[in-house]
Amino acid sequence: MSAPLLNPPQRAAIHYLDGPLLVLAGAGSGKTRVITYKIAHLVRQGGIPGRPIAAITFTNKAARGMLERVGKLMTSAEIRGITVSTFHSLGMHILRQEAPHLGYKPQFSILDSYDAGKIIADILNTTSKDEIRKVQSQI
Structure with missing residues (x-):
């Protein structure tokens, strides 16, 4: 490439x-460019399928x-299975996937x-507000 x-x-x-x-x-040094080219290189030259590749960032915009x-x-065939998300979105996905093992419903x-x-x-x-905050801090 x-x-x-x-x-x-x-x-x-x-x-x-x-x-x-x-x-x-x-900031502005080309990290996103490196990461995106790295993903393409992993799939094309590295022979790695999309599923184990994850690019995690902080904001939805990023x-x-x-x-x-x-x-x-x-x-689109090469991209299939690749995860690009925020830390929060990935965490939510993992929690929903594992919820039944914890005794929770996945729709929590x-x-x-x-x-x-x-x-x-x-x-x-x-x-x-004081009473509410007190209870929140205890929880």
Whole structure:
């Protein structure tokens, strides 16, 4: 795969296939480009199917952007099975998949502190923020 927009360390990162690789660099330095080219290289030259490949990021915007870039480099058949998501989305996916083993239904909900506070307020039948916070901290 020709990657003319990459410098030598970036090309080395893409072609490295001997185990895990940490790409650590500042903002705007080409990390996403390296990761997307690396994914294409793993599938095409490394012979690795999409299923064990995961690209995890912090924001939905970054995940969408990475998936879009991967889509421009690879065919839909090559992309099949690749996971590109946020840490939170991946965590939710794993929890839903493993929920039955924990005795939970896969359709469980995760509440933020505001929603949890409203439920606690309803249960305690109070609007006292101090009382609600006290119970939340105990939970």
